[in-house]
Amino acid sequence: MMSTTPSKTTRSVIIALILLACFIFYFFYITQPDLKYSTMNFFKCPDAQGQINNISTKTCLSVLKMQNLTCTMNITVDKPLMTTSASKPLTTAKEEEPETILLIWMWPFGVGFSLGPCSSAFNIHGCRLTDDRNLFNQAHGVMFHHRDISRDLSNMPKLPRPAFQKWVWWNMESPSNSDSNPLLKDLFNLTSSYRRDSDIPVPYGLLLEATEKEKNYTIPKKDKLVCWVVSNYSPNYKRSQYFTELVKYIDVDAHGRHFNKPINNDDYLNLMISCKFYLSFENSIHRDYMTEKLFTPLAFGTVPVVIGPPRENYEQFIPSEAFIHVDDFPSPKELADHLKLMDQNEDLYKQYFTWRKHFVSKGASFGLENACRICDHIKRNKHYRVFKDINSWYWG
Structure with a gap:
């Protein structure tokens, strides 16, 4: 009569498979720290009918008991998994892009305009308009109104321009109503005016x-x-x-x-x-x-x-x-x-x-629209740009 007791070889194979399953589970768990689950069984094996079923904790323990080993098949996680810094939860969300800062260096004809949000007025997001000159070194762009630039440039910034910063020449007056200035050559990166061939055109x-x-x-x-x-x-x-x-x-x-x-x-x-x-x-x-x-x-x-x-x-x-x-x-x-x-x-x-x-x-919303569209352009175009000779372009 054939014995129903599993042979020593069969028992060894079963133990090896269980240990392999535990190892796979442990490896998968530590390399997937952002998984959030509760009382979830990961290991499955086919039953007598070939259907996939969970391996029970009882089966696991009964098999490993013979070798004085333990295996915990069910793991309950009640709190978000943590990063290596125990104070901050793990996040995969992309960090929000910082605001693009546009500094209005001088008000047109000395008259200020509202620095309301560009989002509500023109559906332009991620822009911050300011006239605070203390933010000069942080500003991504600086806006200069042509008619208010001193002939000798004495009212222009004294600090060196940061390498990333764009200086924007802004003028809504015609050449007949604007004086050219030879000192403006090689000074600006971008232009904004009513003209369609401006970098940032803003018609009336x-x-x-x-x-x-x-x-x-x-x-x-x-x-x-x-x-x-x-x-x-x-x-x-x-x-x-x-x-x-x-x-x-x-x-x-x-x-x-x-x-x-x-x-x-x-x-x-x-x-x-x-x-x-x-x-x-x-x-x-x-x-x-x-x-x-x-x-x-x-x-x-x-x-x-x-x-x-x-x-x-x-x-x-x-x-x-x-x-x-x-x-x-x-x-x-x-x-x-x-x-x-x-x-x-x-x-x-x-x-x-x-x-x-x-x-x-x-x-057009004179002033605000120019500022918002300039800021939006700078936000979307971060490459190097320089305007060599504004005088020949505008007055030539």
Whole structure:
């Protein structure tokens, strides 16, 4: 009769397998310290039917007892596993990237602006704006307003510039209204202005996609034909010369200090809304130089009549049917005749608003928007950058 007692060889094999299982478990446990589990069995073996089942603690102990060995198959973990430093829990989360600091070295024309969070205004995150010069050595970028830089650079930083730090030249005035300075050569890393070829372009305004509600646009009621508000008046400006000729053929409701009719912001907007056409005449003519004189009338339901760069340049910013360019007419008299015709034909006048089915006009937040977009650019572009000769680029 065959004995049912396991042979010595079989017992040795079983013990070896159990020890191997314990070793594998121990190795797996110490090399996976971030696992969190409770009363979990890791070792499994096939039963008589070939199904995978947990090896019980009782089986483990009964087998190893023969060799005076012990094995704990169930381990309970109640607290987070710790790193080698017993004071800090282990974490695999990526550390939060530090904020990018932008230092506004000088306020534009000495007038400060709100340093509100860029996240809520422009959906730009991870930026910190400050005017605290004590943070100079920590700042990733420093913002300088061109018109406020002293001719001899005496109001520029005296400390050496940190290697990682970007100096940003910022100017929203046209070359005609800004003096060049030979000392600025090789001084800056980045540029920010209204020009599209700036490193950080910030135009005076732009058109955005309209919401469903904004697409249902109604033109405001009008009781005036042509309006203009101007304070900076010079007989040498093209706009002044054109205006002098235009008023010979059409009435213009003109306001501003030059006409001894100063106007506040509220009255300015009310006047613009009440006019069918507004003279959006720039004080100087340069590529991409289209100021709030263009985008404010568009936003408030008035057709801008523009003097500025060529029509082709305007059409890179706004639809061709959204404005009237004085260059479209041989003389101010032909322009005046066209405006009078639009006054008499409502259907023709409405064609200047077809773009409102798709877009809305938005003006830039002067200062804050520049700062936020500069900070965002520096955050996303950490490579070396230098601007060799700003004078030839801007005034050349």
